[in-house]
Amino acid sequence: MSAPMDKNNSSVSAEEHRNNTRQDEKFNTFKNIMFMSSVAGAAMVFGFGLTIARVRKKDPAMFQTRLRGESGEALESPSSLGLRALGWGTFFACSGFGIMTLGICKILGVKNVEEFKIKFQSVAPQIRRNPEDSTSFDEITNEVLEKDKT
Template identity: 45%
Template sequence: MESDKKKEKIIGGAFLAGVAGASLVFGFGMTLAMAKRKDPSFFTKGLIGSKEAPESGGSLAIRALGWGTLYAVCGFGLFCFGAWKSLGVQNLKEFRQKIGEMLPQIPKKEPQGRTEFKNLRELLNYVIEESEKSKRS
């Protein structure tokens, strides 16, 4: 029973990943085709370096991605190091406790309705029923 649910979730995740990947490839391909159709000469100049633009668009994008990644990782690492040192903690457990004391407590409340559904159809039926109840009230 448990393995059936796990298998169903894996299949559903694989399907969603496949649809997302296909739409990504299709969208990117359509954008490239539209750009090439609009102005073929500039499209070619973007792919291959020339006198006007000594660096191609692809290599420029890769370089920008590399520098952006480096800045993001180093910047966030520096932020985390600064927070760690300013709190004066020695390990992750102390860090978690200090942050927990500083942040406001979120009150836990019991759910008002159902929270577990077997499938999407059951969820949608529940939402429709609740909507109809609120319209009658």
């Protein structure tokens, strides 16, 4: 026969369960962020590598020549100049978007996407859609085909 459970023992197990659930949610969120970051990073590296490969294939001589200044000294090569410009452009785009997002979140007082959705729905006017007024893709296609026949 098992001993009856007292209230303290059951409340501890429920609290432990809540803590474990919170930790699991945080870990899943972290995994999701890491996955999306790695996909975005891989896409960025792939796109950049593809662009550099196309430029190098199109004009290999110009890719490696050095520019000369007015006094004849060697300046930066076009590829390193392009890499530097791409690096600064990426930095400014990412940091600008991050600062803009952080600013909007601070102004609205939200901490996650769900709060942002609720806050934005309360601020923005709601668009009413009437399904009877909407035009289906088939109707648009039929109209275009009828116009082509005439």
